[in-house]
Amino acid sequence: MIKRSKIFNIILIVCVLFFNIAMPSNVEAKTLGNLKSELEKLLKEDQEVSNKIKYTNEQINKANNTINQLYKELDRIGAEIEQTNKEIAELGIKIDEKGKEIKNVVSFIQMSSSDSLYLEYIAGAENLTDFVYRLSVSQQLLEYNDQLIKEMNQMITDNNNKKEELNRKQEEAKNKQQELYNNLKVLNRERTELYEYNFSLEEEIALARKTIDMYIQAGCKDHEDLNVCANKILPPDTKLWRPTMRGYVTSEFGERIDPFTGKGTVYHSGIDISDRYKDNSSKIYAAATGKVSATGYSSSMGYYVFIHHNINGEKMTTSYYHMRAGSITVKTGQLVSKDTVIGVMGTTGSSTGVHLHFGVSRGLRMAGTDFNSNLVNPRTYVNFPSSLYRDWSDRTRRYN
Numbered sequence: 001m002i003k004r005s006k007i008f009n010i011i012l013i014v015c016v017l018f019f020n021i022a023m024p025s026n027v028e029a030k031t032l033g034n035l036k037s038e039l040e041k042l043l044k045e046d047q048e049v050s051n052k053i054k055y056t057n058e059q060i061n062k063a064n065n066t067i068n069q070l071y072k073e074l075d076r077i078g079a080e081i082e083q084t085n086k087e088i089a090e091l092g093i094k095i096d097e098k099g100k101e102i103k104n105v106v107s108f109i110q111m112s113s114s115d116s117l118y119l120e121y122i123a124g125a126e127n128l129t130d131f132v133y134r135l136s137v138s139q140q141l142l143e144y145n146d147q148l149i150k151e152m153n154q155m156i157t158d159n160n161n162k163k164e165e166l167n168r169k170q171e172e173a174k175n176k177q178q179e180l181y182n183n184l185k186v187l188n189r190e191r192t193e194l195y196e197y198n199f200s201l202e203e204e205i206a207l208a209r210k211t212i213d214m215y216i217q218a219g220c221k222d223h224e225d226l227n228v229c230a231n232k233i234l235p236p237d238t239k240l241w242r243p244t245m246r247g248y249v250t251s252e253f254g255e256r257i258d259p260f261t262g263k264g265t266v267y268h269s270g271i272d273i274s275d276r277y278k279d280n281s282s283k284i285y286a287a288a289t290g291k292v293s294a295t296g297y298s299s300s301m302g303y304y305v306f307i308h309h310n311i312n313g314e315k316m317t318t319s320y321y322h323m324r325a326g327s328i329t330v331k332t333g334q335l336v337s338k339d340t341v342i343g344v345m346g347t348t349g350s351s352t353g354v355h356l357h358f359g360v361s362r363g364l365r366m367a368g369t370d371f372n373s374n375l376v377n378p379r380t381y382v383n384f385p386s387s388l389y390r391d392w393s394d395r396t397r398r399y400n
């Protein structure tokens with residue numbers, strides 16, 4: 001009893017393991033409809049970000065306008081302060097003059113009172129009218145003196161108040177300006193972040209569109225599981241072959257010394273193939289039956305071709321870089337076989353000499369997208385002579 005149950009357990013575990021291995025890793029079936037609604041979401045998000053950028057730009061403009069107004073305000077206050085300082089200086093002279101005047105009056109009064117000149121002056125009246133007149137003059141003199149002192153004090157107070165008020169205004173404007181500058185800094189940072197986010201969103205949208213187009217061109221329906229659909233549309237094959245009739249490997253896949261600087265290591269996403277004859281007419285063939293998914297030019301890849309394959313039910317992509325300008329003979333969407341010439345070796349893009357950079361990816365890789373995780377060593381699928389620089393002279397013979 002016990003033994004049987006143990007055996008049963010072992011069988012069960014083995015079955016589960018086998019099942020896990022056999023199950024496709026992509027459990028959730030994705031349809032073209034799913035991709036389309038994902039794109040819709042991205043477009044909506046992009047619109048929201050664009051609106052936010054617009055709003056932030058408006059805020060920045062407002063802040064800038066206010067700062068400019070404050071500059072003018074500060075200029076005006078500065079001019080006012082200068083004017084007030086001038087007035088204060090002028091007033092100082094006036095005060096000095098008034099001070100002298102007051103001194104004169106005071107000394108006159110003192111002199112006249114102490115030396116009885118004042119009384120003498122009044123007493124010296126020739127008649128009653130003159131007496132009243134002289135008395136009144138003395139009175140007015142005293143009052144005038146009082147008035148002078150009062151006025152002077154008032155002017156000093158006014159000016160000091162004015163100066164204080166202006167200093168306060170200047171301080172306020174400066175604080176306000178600083179506050180606005182801080183605001184502006186935050187707004188500018190937000191704007192930069194939004195632009196960056198917008199940029200990555202737009203890249204995502206472009207990629208989503210490309211992918212959707214690819215599946216539409218392939219004839220996928222909205223509700224179809226893309227894995228099933230892609231398998232259906234890609235003509236099957238069993239093997240990938242060397243992409244040139246003759247040649248030799250000059251550089252392996254993986255980490256390598258940077259060919260441009262000669263120092264440091266860079267990741268090499270494929271295998272480099274050169275032609276000993278260097279006649280610059282070495283033809284490049286599709287590695288297997290498949291469908292051209294992209295052709296074009298980029299500054300790094302040069303003239304390139306991407307081909308999607310269905311190799312024993314596994315979706316794969318082969319890529320061909322640095323092709324000679326004008327040599328590409330296939331179009332996107334075109335079905336090819338292993339005997340289809342797709343172009344000629346060249347040295348376009350970032351390349352140090354005539355060669356073919358040949359890449360192999362698991363899954364459907366799109367040109368211009370960085371699915372480096374999908375890239376594999378081409379030797380995993382394609383037979384090449386194991387040592388560098390060893391020539392082959394046909395596409396199918398096996399080398400060790």
Ligand SMILES: [Zn+2]
Nearest residue numbers: 270271272357
């Ligand atoms: Zn390369």
